[in-house]
Amino acid sequence: MGANHYAIRLRYGVCPLGIVPLRSEASHKSEQRSQLLYGDFFKIIDHRKEWFKIRTQWDSYEGWVSWNQIQEITEEDFKQLKQTTPIHSTNLLDFISNEKKELFPIPLGSDLRALSLLDHHFDGQRATAEKIRENLLTTAYQYLNAPYLWGGKSPTGIDCSGLSQMVYKINGIALPRDAYQQAEVGATLSFIEESQPGDLAFFDDKEGKIIHVGILLPNHFILHAHGQVRIDRIDQTGIFSSDRKGHSHQLRLIKSIL
DSSP: OOHHHHHHHOOEEEOOSSEEEEESSSSTTSOEEEEEETTOEEEEEEEETTEEEEEETTTOOEEEEEGGGOEEOOHHHHHHHHHSOOOEEOSSEEEEEOTTOOEEEEETTOBOTTTTTTTOEEOSOEEOOOOOHHHHHHHHHHTTTOBBOTTOEETTEEOHHHHHHHHHHHTTOOOOSSHHHHTTSSEEESSGGGOOTTOEEEEEOTTSOEEEEEEEETTTEEEEEESEEEEEEEOSSEEEETTTTEEEEEEEEEEEOO
């Protein structure tokens, strides 16, 4: 079956692999805008030869994926997945198996709602949607020391907004993909002293554009992805880097999402 014919027929899909790059253009050489993790499902809104432009269900993010890294589902399957309560994997690395007993690795935060559709089996731990601050921090600490990766969303590589989005997602709370979009969600706090652990702090550049986000921890610390997922001090000026002996990011605002 040719790719063009397949593209005409396919309108909904799911990610059957652990991590799949979501690219800005229909090319393997194109920039990675984000990632699909196992179980992420989506609508297909365009096609170009062996590439599909998709819109993810969770955060309505758009990008291009290769045809051989996704699997078709029906519109009925798509609607059923949407109506099912999200359930995510909770270990840094888990494995699923197929009917042949072959193992496939999946990262922390994989969506397990499509297991039956994909004929996969999973024996690991599952997280249910519980909007509790303590759970947010427990999840956040699991990403500590993960390398920074533009567009990344897993413990093997993640960016600042991918980190905040995944920590909240695993705990049942939907956030947009990019930092500037996340800054538009929730209630704005005036001072760090008003914040609670799990709130989000946003940082801007000299032009006032939001370029960074981190997760607030107890006692004026922040967990964020900068070179790697790390913990630094934060004050009313911004993030104080012990490595640089100075502020690395300028604080713009703090948001309470819960």
